[in-house]
Amino acid sequence: MSILVTGSAGFIGHHVTQKLLNQGHHVVAIDSLNSYYDPQLKFDRNKALDTSQGQYEFLQVDLADRITLRKIFEKHRFDFVIHLAAQAGVRYSIENPQAYMHSNMDGFFSILDLAKEHKPKHFIYASSSSVYGMDSKQPFNEDEACDNPVSFYAATKRSNELMAAAYSNLYGMVTTALRFFTVYGPWGRPDMAPILFANAAMKGEGIKVFNNGDQKRDFTYIDDIVENVVRIMDNEKRIAEGGHQIMNIGNGSPVNLMDFIGLIEKSYDIELNKEYLPAQQGDVKVTYADTTKLESYTEFKPSTSLETGIARFVEWHKSYYGG
Template sequence: MKYLVTGAAGFIGAKVSEVLLKQGHEVVGIDNLNNYYSVALKQARLSPLLQQAHFRFIKLDLADRNAITELFAKEPIQRVIHLGGQAGVRYSLENPLAYADSNLVGYINILEGCRQHKIEHLVYASSSSVYGLNQKMPFATSDATDHPISLYAATKKASELMAHSYSHLYGIPTTGLRFFTVYGPWGRPDMALFKFTKAILAGEAIDVYNYGNLSRDFTYIDDIVEGVIRIQEQIPTANPDWDARHGTPAQSSAPYRVFNIGNGSPVQLMDFIRALEESLGIEAKKNMLEMQAGDVHTTWADTQDLFEAVGYQPKTSVQNGVNAFVSWYRNYYQC
């Protein structure tokens, strides 16, 4: 099978590409290698992939319509795993236009490529952020997601709506995955675990928002990638019996599905920090701060539908996952 993986130099995209290659598939990876965070880290993720005979990397911006059109025309791509786009909730408060370019314009370019070339299955990254002001726990795909509280979340909600329109109009099978706080080796420097580790090892204080009264459904990278790989094999089909008045919004009469992909077990932020302190053998200095705009108090994934679809069941404990990250961090930065 020949796959297009967007965001191939990213945290999840590089790992997904690695697993696909190990399974014997061919992967075309694209990424614009922007400087939102360290380009050197992105290149380091790509380095082992570039040594694989069945991997080809193209530096390409999703918002470049002509380049995306040319890519689909030249490559006999069968399936697309779309993990590219501008990440980060807080950055969307500072630079909203980056999200419009990448997550909206870039995404429609991918959808058009899938339409024009009859792609078998488009799997794309959504986010737990779409649940916004929802209070009900755990977050279920049957819940409404009409009140996002950041532009990042709004673009992810938009990606689901855009996917549905293409599934409905053109019969393109699409599956959206709402990721819940992914962490682990090779993680992004703008994520809490990376920032905390860097600060603690430098003897600096860490910023703890809402005075530590937050919880997140932390999900280890290997568990996430296993879910992505499993779900891309489950191609949605049209369901003429589905009824918008009674059916879940995670399905449709079109070949369209949306799933949560998370650990299904939220962890208090202070417990997460204690796991990191234990792994490092250092007690963190803490700046206890107010809640930040765009953040939510709790994320908690109901993953029952994903389990029923593909048997998805995360296996990595927070302590083991944090230990793996710390081991990678110390080795990568020689500290």
Template sequence: MHTSQVLLARGDQVVGIDNLNDYYDVQLKLDRLARLTPHANFRFIKLDVADREGMERLFAEEKFDRVIHLAAQAGVRYSLVNPHSYVESNVAGFMNILEGCRHSKVQHLVYASSSSVYGGNTRMPFSEHDSVDHPVSIYAATKKANELMAHTYSHLFGLPTTGLRFFTVYGPWGRPDMALFLFTKAILEGRPIDVFNHGKMKRDFTFVDDIVQGVVRTMDRVAEPDPAYNADLPDPGRSNVPFRVFNIGNNNPVELMSFIEAIEDAVGVKAEKNFMPLQDGDVPATYANTDELNAWTGFKPETPVREGVGRFVEWYRSYYKL
């Protein structure tokens, strides 16, 4: 939604695709959509990216110039109980996107990868030049698979692709299964919050407006082969085909307890906390090195966590009329 608003504001024509599934509150999705549908340059098509025939028709009829692929089955914890939905949406669905882009000669595909691909890595900050061969959740494995599939299409068909590894995106209109939403809701309702890994977590929380700036800037600069690539010493962050992958994060990890304090201050209530062990598939820390994206597009996040959290809480109170 946020990306579409920016594209529409600058005069682009946008076709939005979503299956409006019930992984979380469908009404929230419909209310987001209602912010876009009045715009003359926006059209919505209800469609599942995993619908092969439907996606083939879509690309044949629309003949898109560029594609921003942000659809996925998200969430690490849900992947422990429903792994098949991740393969259907994130692998089969992504294949349909790639095939559509290939056959309709799309100029550039930009897609959401994830910081989860770094898996068991512990060297901080995470760099695109590090190996990402040790995922710790099926969600992470599907995102790594997306990068591999994109590289193959860049190699075989010359399709320019750029993957953006998102680092803990938050902000107004965000997903209800994310920590900020869960914590705010619980605190306002007077319920305790579950704090995993006993609060010893760090996340590179990235405000949605900063993410969108990076996505749009990336779309505008089409991927191209890296002249510095050396096949004798292959670097995971480089390629001799029109394929790029970048971290997109705040480049400033925040301790979970500090994040909770920012929520408490914005809400005006202290939270009761249940300290819990680290959950399966989760990692204790994320931290993005964003030098590559900055050099490529000039991307630089601008929103401090306290400001971003305050803007979310303000939206939450307004949306739920609290």
């Protein structure tokens, strides 16, 4: 099948692209390679891809460039679109909301509107557990109103969901929002806690622990994320059902942040010096996914334990960063 993956040089995008190539698909991969974090990591993700079993074409494109994007759609006639590109980061959205308007609103609309014209079987896109905010009940269920975002990043992601729902209703598109929960693993983003903690452990430096360590996150290993994305993509039940759906993609088992840090410390045989600080603006105290709906479609439940996931992550981290 011909599949478009946007944000392919990003963390999740890289692993989804590899999985699809392993299955023998023709993947057209798009990424702007922006400098939100060091682009070298994105180049290295691309370089690490094994393309022996599928067809792969990489294009550096800003999704707000509608003219170029239209040519790509017209050339390839995609069976599926997996839209993972976005300006990431809760805290950075407080500093630079304009970047989120450009990527998460203008870019999202460009690809959604072109998908409407070219009619892939399924338009799947990345949302975020951040949309739940402070007021949602535990565990987070997709039926929550999610009308009180605590960051501009979350506001853009919730807006994406509403835009896709409207397009599904108006134009008969099949669209699915994937609300990802705290993804970790090899090739992760350097601005996220796992790599920040692992870097500090490798260098013997201290770390900042916000909300005095009183946080829980539904840490979900990257392989479990990817398995669910691919199972949802060509899911016959989901496609036949039509319309717009929202699905949590998480582990469904929140972990205390201090326990996560403890496993990183154990892996590097070090006790990190911790600076305990108040909660940061835009952060939520707990993330906890209700994955009932997801499992009903995919018949798959994340099975990678935190211990196993961190062991694999640390093995990659030591190899890539030279520990």
